[in-house]
Amino acid sequence: MTEKQSENGIMDKVENFEIELDISQQNAVYDYVRMDEIQKRADQEWDMSSFRGRGTTSGISKENENDLIRIKMMDNSIMDTRFLEKKVKVKEDSSDTGSTGSDDLIFGNIDEEREGMFLPRRLLPVYHPGDTVRGHVDLHLNSEVPADALQVAFVGQVTMNIRMYHQHGYYDDTRHEEFVKEKTILWEKASDKDTAPADTFSLLGVSSGEPQRSRVLPAGKHRFSFEFHIPSDAPPTVPPLYISTTNYAHLVWRLKAKIVTGSFFKCKNITTHRGILLRTDLDIATNPENLTSISTEEELDTGLLWNSGKITCKATVGQAGHIRGEPVNLTLELNNSSGGNINRVEAFVRCHGKARLSESKLSCSLKINLKTTKVIMEDIKSNSYEVFRRTIPWDFKESSADGNLLPVGHLEESKMLDVNYEVTIKIKRKGLHRNFELCVPLEIGTVNSAVSAEAFDT
Structure with missing residues (x-):
């Protein structure tokens, strides 16, 4: 045999x-x-x-x-x-x-x-x-x-x-x-x-x-x-x-x-x-800062010659802390004082970090980069000011990931895994000498006791 x-x-x-x-x-x-x-x-x-x-x-x-x-x-x-x-x-x-x-x-x-x-x-x-x-x-x-x-x-x-x-x-x-x-x-x-x-x-x-x-x-x-x-x-x-x-x-x-x-x-x-x-529970209300809005603002000089000028962008998220699975409300203020049109603006939630083979910061690692479905804003004219209010869904399907199972917090219990969350905004315009990108950090948990307490009081 x-x-x-x-x-x-x-x-x-x-x-x-x-x-x-x-x-x-x-x-x-x-x-x-x-x-x-x-x-x-x-x-x-x-x-x-x-x-x-x-x-x-x-x-x-x-x-x-x-x-x-x-x-x-x-x-x-x-x-x-x-x-x-x-x-x-x-x-x-x-x-x-x-x-x-x-x-x-x-x-x-x-x-x-x-x-x-x-x-x-x-x-x-x-x-x-x-x-x-x-x-x-x-x-x-x-x-x-x-x-x-x-x-x-x-x-x-x-x-x-x-x-x-x-x-x-x-x-x-x-x-x-x-x-x-x-x-x-x-x-x-x-x-x-x-x-x-x-x-x-x-x-x-x-x-x-x-x-x-x-x-x-x-x-x-x-x-x-x-x-x-x-x-x-x-x-x-x-x-x-x-x-x-x-x-x-x-x-x-x-x-x-x-x-x-x-x-x-x-x-x-x-x-x-x-x-x-x-499953472990993480209450975002334990840190009061998670219950307040958070903003990031950046300015880019588009050049000295043709289509020169500045692009200023301010991104605001209504609350720094979110429950996993909850959509993220974004307000985007975009001032295009340059001589060229902005072709495209993308906004999405990103889970990012590193997975290391050991505790050492110098060990070989994998880059974690999972993105939700993108929210698209197009054709912002030159010398114009626009305000966009968009809702970013908590949907990681395009990254082949299940958003319901993604970790909350920062995985402090693990020495090999490290994760963070942010809202990423990418601005694309012809002639820019570098990518224009803003990031608004997020804290992700499983419960918000402040909301539960308000509902109980009412």
Whole structure:
């Protein structure tokens, strides 16, 4: 038997290998395919059938590349599998010719009978620091599997990769900043020292505790419970901040179950994954300056010869602090006292910063640069004064990013990730000797207690 046949043989023995979470205490689930949140009704249990049909890209056209890239990047951040490990996955069948069809990965063998019973893979239960993550690993084997162990790990970490090129090719420099890394052994192979180890056993309904032991993982349906605690100072989930297939940076919280086969290079290990969304609250009202307007003004001398003169621009944002997802109101005062027309003015919100391979400021880094949809103003005549009032939507789709998941604050908890927000205004006119650009800094949070207090007082 060849090595390839041996690997396929092990995979064929696994009918189902899934991590199922107990979400009875969670009040929200986030669907990162549709970019929307599902809330549980007060004093009611989750209706699992309401998740049917979610978590699939079958309704997204191949032409919608930005959404497909965004989803693929999120998939990759959650399904972090080491060298040569096997992911449990099946291809999605779709009769929709405009869908991604067989290119769409569904994690785990979810048949029609199970579909309405469990949470689809791309739906992330929302947790907060201090919560407890509970669930179980379901394992259904068609025949016994020789293995060393079955384990489940809970990981919260920044993962960053930069591809380095040299004269002979390239290598990937991958670094991690770990906040939590816990592992529970659910089953392990009985050793020769064990007294009368069992040949088989029944694991259906087994609670967490000491790992079960036997000579092999037997055929049949098995269930292992687990429980992990989220630290009170845990940082939030951060989606991929650099959109690339080779370079990436994200902060992810996930569970990873693994059948450890003990083979060379881990090439026969079998893994399955489950992501969660960790959310932290940041009140912009804790800093009173965030509740006041903020302005930036700049003047540019356009030259000494033809079309000379000055362009003066003042940009004002009604409030320095905003809640993530909230549109930004911008007032733009533009005085074009030059001899030429301004062809175009662009305004957008930008999430920018750096992802570094280490704490050192001199380490290799990726430049974070995510932009919202641009608001365009055109044809400002020479020797004219214009005032524009525009609303910039919080929409990062053109950057293949989910604005609902972007970090708030500045990610002080991480030594590798650093983010800031600003409103950027770019002025374009023929003959300018340099780009004319203004930036108004923003503070982004999740709540504004000042607004809540005003509503309560009224």
